[in-house]
Amino acid sequence: MADIVSLLLPFFGLILIGYVTAKVTKQPAEALGWLNTFIIYAALPALFFKLVSRTPFEDLTRIDFIATDLAATYSIFIALFAIGRWVRGNSLADCTIQSFAGAYGNIGYMGPGLALLALGEGAAVPVALIVCLENALHFVVAPALMAAAGDDQRSRRQLIIDIACKVAFHPFILSTALGFVAAASGVAQPLAFQRFVDYLAQAAAPCALFAMGVTLALRPLRRIPAEIGYIVPAKLIIHPLVVFLALKAVGGFDPVWVYAAVLLAALPTATNVFVIGQQYGVWQERASATILITTTLSVVTVSVFLIAIKSGFLPA
8 A cells, every 4th residue: 555655646746736836826827838838849749759769669569459448448438428418418519528528538647657657667658659549539539529519610621631730740649650760760869869858758747747736726616517427437437447348358468558558547537628628618617627526536546546456456
């Protein structure tokens, strides 16, 4: 138990520090802009490039792993969409954001820090693959469904172009692609460049977690959605269990890869869900509430999954 506490204390502690700091200093939301820019365009891309470029190329081509992970994640998405649409009778746009709330975890900001801290460098490649390819698919699905709902007024041609650009030029995906090229080429990176990348990468987890705490403090809980009753267990409990069972059913994966996928699936709702809702004017306050509630409860649920992993209760 002490090992789990030692893993989670710095992780969730940084989120708490960000939250308390925002409450005490009362800075406006705009003050966070440059820190988020640094995280998204410098620190996390450096981390993903480092993880991928220094990995044997054959480990980067496990299409079966990422396909299984994506299938498990989108089974949660589809199930929540069906509940929202045909059980609760919500609009197509509302169902889209609700489904992302239950299937889109905070894998970019929280994933690398937690997985590498808990599982070591062996988790580097699965984390990079999941973060980049899940995000890429989310960037496609969200605008496509919003266009089908009528909340995206762009022409089909413009929509396709915008989606392609968002996927192709996202810093996470670009840095991972460059990492693939570096790993495939086998060319030794200059020492000065490696140190520069390491320096940026080391800032990724603490800055991202601190920024997340600040973001939570700036979005107070105003409205608890009725859907929270099934979105929260879907995100924090069912999603990681489905990912675990799917990867076990396919088989042939390194245990560290399985555990990394489970930990990323166990993470709370991504702040990007609020951003998507805000972009289209759909389910904004309720998305913010879902993020706050799942993040708070994830202190317990992530701890439980870590205990299950470390104790061998989840045999990969």
